[in-house]
Amino acid sequence: MKALILAGGFGTRLRPLSCTRPKLLFPVAGKPVIDWILQGLSKVGVETAILAVNYMAESFVRYLGPTKFNVGILYSREARPMGTGGPIKMAESLLRDSDMFLVLNGDVLSDLDYRRLIQFHVEKGGLATIALYRVEDPSRYGSVEVDGEGRIMRFVEKPEPGKAPSNLVNAGIYVFNREVLEYIPTGRRVSTEREVFPNLAKDGTLYGYEMKGLWIDIGVPEDYLTANRLLLSKPEVGQIAEGADIDEGAKILPPVHVGRGVEIGEDSVIGPYTSIGEDVYVGKGCRIEGSIIFPGAMIGDHTSIRNAIVGENATIERWVKIESGSLIGDYAEIADGVTITHDVTICPSKRVEESILEIHQVM
Ligand code: GDD
Ligand code: MG
Numbered sequence: 001m002k003a004l005i006l007a008g009g010f011g012t013r014l015r016p017l018s019c020t021r022p023k024l025l026f027p028v029a030g031k032p033v034i035d036w037i038l039q040g041l042s043k044v045g046v047e048t049a050i051l052a053v054n055y056m057a058e059s060f061v062r063y064l065g066p067t068k069f070n071v072g073i074l075y076s077r078e079a080r081p082m083g084t085g086g087p088i089k090m091a092e093s094l095l096r097d098s099d100m101f102l103v104l105n106g107d108v109l110s111d112l113d114y115r116r117l118i119q120f121h122v123e124k125g126g127l128a129t130i131a132l133y134r135v136e137d138p139s140r141y142g143s144v145e146v147d148g149e150g151r152i153m154r155f156v157e158k159p160e161p162g163k164a165p166s167n168l169v170n171a172g173i174y175v176f177n178r179e180v181l182e183y184i185p186t187g188r189r190v191s192t193e194r195e196v197f198p199n200l201a202k203d204g205t206l207y208g209y210e211m212k213g214l215w216i217d218i219g220v221p222e223d224y225l226t227a228n229r230l231l232l233s234k235p236e237v238g239q240i241a242e243g244a245d246i247d248e249g250a251k252i253l254p255p256v257h258v259g260r261g262v263e264i265g266e267d268s269v270i271g272p273y274t275s276i277g278e279d280v281y282v283g284k285g286c287r288i289e290g291s292i293i294f295p296g297a298m299i300g301d302h303t304s305i306r307n308a309i310v311g312e313n314a315t316i317e318r319w320v321k322i323e324s325g326s327l328i329g330d331y332a333e334i335a336d337g338v339t340i341t342h343d344v345t346i347c348p349s350k351r352v353e354e355s356i357l358e359i360h361q362v363m
Pocket of ligand 2: 107217218
């Protein structure tokens, strides 16, 4: 079986973290999203993954190489973003020899058993089956109307509030028969959700399989932090790398992930539900909880970070306070004594000298 993974496009709200890596290489519980996905595919015997890449294609090639977790990796490159459908059509020559293949949104973490999805697809006999997940607010997703047989009657991408057909949404995991390629126009940007699914639904050949369990799209800070939390909660995940230099007077509250080359000073308290990337420096008397710290960041003495994300090589000086839902972009600097309140985004390389006390700011 082959799987095509959509690995391009630009994450909007997480973009300040993309200076040095694409979204699929963001760490979750100490491991990039793409690794979680490839591992899941490997477990069900997928032999080949085709990565549809544009933005920062080289970082994937450098990080993954030709094979990972026993899955062979092929790269299909777009010169410019082709949407969620265009890249599938562009990979046609790599997919033509398969009667059936998987397509995955690369920014989704789930523990779906792909075999059950495939089995359902074969039983129903449609051209395409999409995994569905029940959510509270469908407006950020593709919402569907299904009949009693699992046939999708209607697919509405990003429905306006109150206009969603249901709370069942597209989980971004599909099984396609080769014939679906005929539904995708050639040579231009195509949205699978806005163009292909509505046509398949009209032809009565699109099915939906409701999945339960773990499912999360990491596209916004809160969900990215939740994904980190959920995966750290798994018993086999979360660890302290050998050689991490943790002061005897520091306290680690599991579950946490601490990467190689990390230094943590006296009286600092780290965790729970926290991932600290490689070569991060944490000073004395810090408090870091429910957060993701990207590699190379510096956290000065007595700083506190709760439920927030700190980008690669960012510098957070001393006595800083960063509150829930905030995101500090790559290479940003936060000066001594600054408070960053809830849901604030600091752009990459920005230096912040004064506190930001109003929520939902982008600086
Ligand atoms: N190669 C390539 N080229 N990949 C792309 C492009 C592109 O031009 N645009 C987006 N992608 C990739 C993204 O990297 C992501 O992995 C996936 O396609 C989906 O794009 P998002 O931008 O994350 O879409 P979304 O989260 O708003 O909505 C999609 O996912 C939801 C589930 O998480 C839709 O498929 C919704 O219907 C769905 O509910
Ligand atoms: Mg997404």
